[in-house]
Amino acid sequence: MLDDKILITDGKKFKRVFNINSVEKVKLPTGEIDGEKLKEIQKGSSFIVNNRRYYVFNCDLYDYIMYHLTRHTQIVYPKEAAYIMVRLDISPGKRIGEAGTGSGALTAFFSRAVGKDGRVYTYEKREEFVSIAKKNLSRCREFDNIIFHHKSIEDGIEERDLDAFFLDVREPWLVITQVREALKPSGSLGILVPTTNQVSQTIESLEDNNFFILEVSEIIMREFKINAQRLRPKDIMVGHTGYLIFGKKVVDI
Template sequence: MESRITTKRVIIGPDNFKKVVDLSSPSKIGLPKGQIDTDFLSQIKPGNSFEVQGIKYHVLNCDTFDYIMHSLKRQTQIVYPKEGAYIAMRLDIFPGKRVGEAGTGSGAFTVYLSRAVGPYGRVYTYEQREEFYKLAQKNLSEFSEFDNVIMYNKSINYGIKERDLDAFFLDVRKPWEVLEEVRKALKPAGHLGILVPTTNQVSESLAALEKNGFYISEVSEIMLRKYKLIPQRLRPEDLMVGHTGYLIFAKKLEE
C-alpha cells in the first residue's frame, strides 16, 4: 500500500510564531508582517528559511502533533497527545494491528491510530452524530498517510461489525452500556482502553467491566507541565491544564 504525501507545512518565526499551512490551497499566507503565497512556499524545502520584510522564518514538515494541536478542526473534546501516546502503548498498538474505536469525535485520535497501525493495519471507528462523522472524514482526508480507516456513522449500541480485534478504545459518554458489544468484537485477551472525564464515570465503568468479564489492569490520570523556553530563567509556565480525562485499561477474559 502506497503512502500519501502530506501537503501540510509549519512556518515558525520570532516570538514563538507558529502556523500550519496547506500547500494545496492556492491562497496567500498571512504572517505577522506581510504575506507569501503557497507557490513560493512549496519551493522551500523543510528545514530551510525565507525572509519577509526583514523577518526570518523557517519551514518544517507538519508532524502528527502539529496537525492535531494546531490545524485539526474540532467540534468536540479531543484525545490529547499526552494521553494518546500512552493509550497506544497500553493497548499494544503497532503496525499491522486491527483496532476499533468509538466515538470518533473530531478524529484526532483516529489520525494517530491510522499512523500507528501502518499500511497493513486497520482502524474501525464509530461515530453516531453525523456532523462529527463528516468533520472527522475531512480531518482524516487532510492528513492520513494510509488508506486504512473504515468509518461508520452509527452507534455501537446497535452492534460492532468486526470480530477478533486486537484492541478497542472507547471515548463515549456511557462506556458501561456498550461493554457487551465491545467484548464480542475483541479477540481473547484483547486490550480495551476507556477515556472518561469524571470519577463517577470511572466507578460505573469499573463495575461494568467486572460484570462483563474483563481484567482491570489500571486506572490513571496523566498530568503534563510545560516550561518556559528561556535558558537564563528556566521555570514552569504560569498556567497548565489541570485535567483532561481518566484512563481505564482492561483485557478480555475467557467466559
C-alpha cells in the same frame, strides 16, 4: 499524505499548517507571504517579514492534529493518544476498534500505527461528525485502512476478534458488553472519561463484565519556558484532560 503540508511558526504563538500546493497567501502576525514564494523555501529554513523570523518545517501528525484539524469536539490530545497507543499495543497489522470517531485525531494515530496490513474500525453516531472526521483524515492519512461506521455501538459492533478497542463516549458502561463481544480473548480495552464519577461507574461495569482492569491513571504534561538561564515551568498549564482506564478481556470465569 502530510508531505504536501508545512508548519509555519514564529517560535511564539503563531503555529499554522498549510498545504503547500494550494496556499495562496498566508497572513502572519507581522504581515503576509505569498504562496508562490513559500514554495521556494526549503523545509527547515526560515524567512523574515517585517523584522520577525518565521520557520518552515515539515508537518508532523502532531502538528496536523494540534494546529490544523477541524474540531467539533474535544479531541484526544497527543499526550493521551501516545500513551493509549502504547497501552493498547497498537502496532503494524493490528485490527483496532474505536468509538466515537469524534474529530478523528486518535483515528489518525491508530491508522498510521497499524499500517497497510492493519485496520481501524471507527464508529460515530452523529452524521456531521462522520463527514468532518472523513475530511480531516483524508488530508493526513498515509494508509487506506480506516472503515467508518455511521452508527452507535449501542446498536452493536460488526467486527469480531479485534485486538483492541478504544472508547471515548459519555457513558462507556452502556456499551461494555458490545465491546466485549467484539474483542478477542485477552484483547485490550482503553477508555477516556473526564470525570471521577464516570471512572467509578466504568470500573463497576468492567468488573461486572469480566474485564481485568490493568490501570486507572491520568497523564499530566508540565511544560517549561525555554530559557536556559531562567528555567522554570510555565505559569499556566492544562490542569486536566481526562482519566484513562485500561483493561483486558477475560474469557473463562
